[in-house]
Amino acid sequence: MDVLETIRARKSIRAFTDEPVSREILAQVLKDASMAPSAINMQPWEVHMVLGEERKRLSRRLLRSYRERRITCGPGAARVIPEQFMQRSRRCAEGMAPLVQRMGSDMKTYINERGLDFYGAPAVALIFIDESFPPDRMTDVGLFAGYLVLAAAGHGLASCPIGLVVGYQDEIKDHLNIPESKVMVLSIALGKPDETAAINEFRSSRADLKEFVRWVD
Numbered sequence: 001m002d003v004l005e006t007i008r009a010r011k012s013i014r015a016f017t018d019e020p021v022s023r024e025i026l027a028q029v030l031k032d033a034s035m036a037p038s039a040i041n042m043q044p045w046e047v048h049m050v051l052g053e054e055r056k057r058l059s060r061r062l063l064r065s066y067r068e069r070r071i072t073c074g075p076g077a078a079r080v081i082p083e084q085f086m087q088r089s090r091r092c093a094e095g096m097a098p099l100v101q102r103m104g105s106d107m108k109t110y111i112n113e114r115g116l117d118f119y120g121a122p123a124v125a126l127i128f129i130d131e132s133f134p135p136d137r138m139t140d141v142g143l144f145a146g147y148l149v150l151a152a153a154g155h156g157l158a159s160c161p162i163g164l165v166v167g168y169q170d171e172i173k174d175h176l177n178i179p180e181s182k183v184m185v186l187s188i189a190l191g192k193p194d195e196t197a198a199i200n201e202f203r204s205s206r207a208d209l210k211e212f213v214r215w216v217d
């Protein structure tokens, strides 16, 4: 697929089939994602790719923790986010809600409980950075994540970045024996889309250029 077609066709998928994905394909996706640029080529990302039964075991642990701690998704800002951004987020949730309802669920349950189950994906990339890096190196990891979702699409895989699980990183590090000194940035669920799931009909909108671009010439 052409790179622009891939960019335009990609979207987040929130219901996967349990069809396994081969390690060979995942390795190729990771190799292609690692072509992302990074400051002085430090490539500061570290990935734990969790598959199959291990992925399910991890989710069971996260769901147990969710029932105790109820950490949920949110903008997670220290200050008030300007209305224009909040509006986009609300529009997104409003678009998803009726589809989730058609699946017999509600947004809170679906986004949290299915999210912690990585929406049923057979594989999840857990992306970390070493704590020694300054916060601006998150830019590199963000670029890597962007490349990863596009590389996945290029290899015929659907994906969903899931930031929710970052709130559970203590449990994840404990469960997977990941050193304390590693900081989790994002998880990305990978697999084949469940074409029968209503939620996968959802496509998010994008702001007009005039909302976020100022031309200076």
Ligand SMILES: Cc1cc2nc3c(=O)[nH]c(=O)nc-3n(C[C@H](O)[C@H](O)[C@H](O)COP(=O)(O)O)c2cc1C
Residues within 6 Å of the ligand: 010, 011, 012, 013, 014, 073, 092, 111, 115, 160, 161, 162, 163, 164, 165, 186, 203, 204
């Ligand atoms: C850093 C980050 C965290 C995200 N966290 C979640 C999440 O926890 N749950 C979820 O369902 N989607 C999550 N998403 C997916 C976004 O909701 C999605 O990218 C956005 O609505 C745009 O839709 P699209 O990816 O289909 O184009 C996340 C995306 C990013 C980049």
